[in-house]
Amino acid sequence: MGDSNVSGQAYALTVMAPIVSEEVSELVNYLDNLGSGNASPLSKVGGTHFARWVVMDNLVFEGGRQRPDSWSGPRLLFTSNFDGSLDSYLDRLHSGLGECADLVWGHCRDYPQGQGLQAFSDWIKRYQIDTSLFYAAYGKMTVENVLHSLDVRSRLAAFAGRHQGASAAELKAAFLQEFQS
Amino acid sequence: MSNVEGKATAITVMSPVWPGARYYLSLLFAIARHPLAKKGLGKLETLSFIHYARWTVISKFPDGDRGEKLRCSYLLFESNFNGTWSEYIDAFSEVVPVRMWAIWFTSFGFPGPQPVGPFKQYIRKNEYVANHYWSAYPGASATEVISAGRAATAVAQLRERAEGLDDAAFEEAYREMLTTIQRGL
């Protein structure tokens, strides 16, 4: 039946690791102050569609019939929707994030600080939780596909407006010019 | 600390579930994953504002070598979508209440998907805000991504045919292409 983490060629990675309690505030500060968009360290990790870090301080308690629950300490959740295989992504994650990986996960209890890709990869997999059900609206499209398609769409809309009423010859020439590849 | 990045909104919900519910949930999701049941997710597709969504049943939290088993199991829901949080929950409540109920009825305190007021409060209570949220294309909605995919394919196909068409035939083909993909432009 296939890998439940996969839909099309999209992979849903879920990682949850315990944070050293005394370091939660530092981690929260660091994450909250990361730049967004191109200034985010995640922008250096190729093939990432969406990703997030969530510091989960407590478990939710609903009261009523639920007996109070507790865990050993706060957890750091990391989720990512990315293209391709897990191993090649972890490689890109490690090299793309660079120092940032240590600055984030370094606050987790047994993180292999500065020990290279293999140790990092093994650690992430140890803290990975398999997805039970994954829905992807366009699981066959890679980030590159998406960005390229968005660009073509935008250019096509502009092109169509500009060349309304153009002669057939003009139209064909302009089209070949605009959409070279 | 924000759940919003451009047009994309993040939602992260983790709810404690009844004792034994993890068996029910595992079965539910296994059925939902089966190719024959794929149409169960069809309505999600029609609710076209979802980029990705995932559900995960957690009975043991990874921890060192042995993992940590808590009193309760937990249901994690994580999604990226467009539009407001309010609209998202409204739509789930109005359009797929049975699926909502099937997924969450074993979560403590779940009031049911309708009416939407208490359902929204319940989600809020079980929700976590992202400390860092990133999107590769924050300016595009899921619908736009899908339309763009169609547009890019259509343009590529026309491009390939173009050289071999005379001007009049090209114009005809171009009009046809625009007519087919006009909705997404």
Place this chain on the structure above:
Amino acid sequence: MTLDRANIQGFVVRGYRLPVAAYLFLRVDDPIKASRWISYAADQVITAAPWSEKPAAGINVAFTYAGLKALLVPDYSLAGFPAEFREGMAARATLLGDEGEGHPSHWEEPFRAPGDLHLMVMISAKDDEKLEQHKAHVCERIEGFGGLTLIGSQIGKALEDGREHFGFKDGVGQPSIEGSGVKPLPGQGAVDGNGWRPIRAGEFILGYLDEEDVLPAAPTPDQLTANGSFLVYRKLHQDVARFRRQLEEAARLYPGGVEMLAAKMVGRWPDGTPLALSPDAPDPELARDRMRNNDFAYADDREGEHCPVGGHIRRANPREGLPFQGKLVNRHRMIRRGIAYGPELPPGAEDDEQERGLIFTSLQASIERQFEFVQSQWMQSGNAFGVGDAQDALTGSQSCEQPKMVIPGCPPFFMDSLARLVTCRGGEYFFTPGVNGLHFISAADGKE
């Protein structure tokens, strides 16, 4: 379920069809004295009780959050009002697309510094003379009681033939309300199989069951909120000259011509004929026939070849244009009671730079779920309809990167470089209480 019509302010349930109106904006200076006027006004307001004869003139009253506070409404009541009402419209500018020239920093008084705007008195009348008389009478009474100061006013006057300044017949589409006693017309309600059913009153009036079969969220106590509604007021400036210029320019390449292109922007021909029923030409008989002119659902027009998916009226009420048989639409309806303001710009005339436009008012149980949602998700965005960033060609701020409207067809027509035609000059969120609410407010002293 029948409505308590004697306790509901009249314009919530039906349009008066009185052609002139004045809006008086007031500040509370002395809550005790002002409360006495409110108590007096509670007996004066036009209610939804059946008329034996339509009044020649009458008033209705509404309050801002600041106003309720100034009148010493108890804290436990104030705390129950929704966030958007408490914040006021100016604070919601980003959400509503009130940017650039439409930004609150450019608004007229008394909306620009809204803290002083406490009450609005709406005067409706059958002609200018009656309006002046009644306005004078109202102002005299207000002065007599004391405690309230007039800080601004606005006059509205309907144009010929029920049209608005761009030349289109307005007000054809209104929701039919369950229990209102007003005969529902086909197309007004929610889609119901092949027909229509009235919308639950609770979508518009507090204290009645809504489309989810529960009571809409409301502050306490019922004495204050039952029979009340939330009112959105917006003075919308219309650049008629620019609208006509843009249309002329764009229509040069459009096979259907100027009138059809204009109709495509709106979703109806200028005379009110719906494109959904008559896409090729206006049909005056159909336009006049109230049993037919609103009876369409777009079910047979998914791609918008008749009425474009981005057409104004289709954005405002997508009917079956969105999937799931209206479930995604029924909770976003609004009652509209607008009136035009300013002199008409004659056809063909140069821009005279006069102030003209629409006093837009809508009534709903939830400003956020109804007005704000339609404005931000359906007017200022096209994503719900699959048209991406495209904003409403008629009312949008055109703040997206490529402001355009694609008119569906074989082939589609691109209306590019859309200019902003409508700019907000000021507005605010109000609560319009039932008569019971007026009594509660006038008796409140905030000490409980």
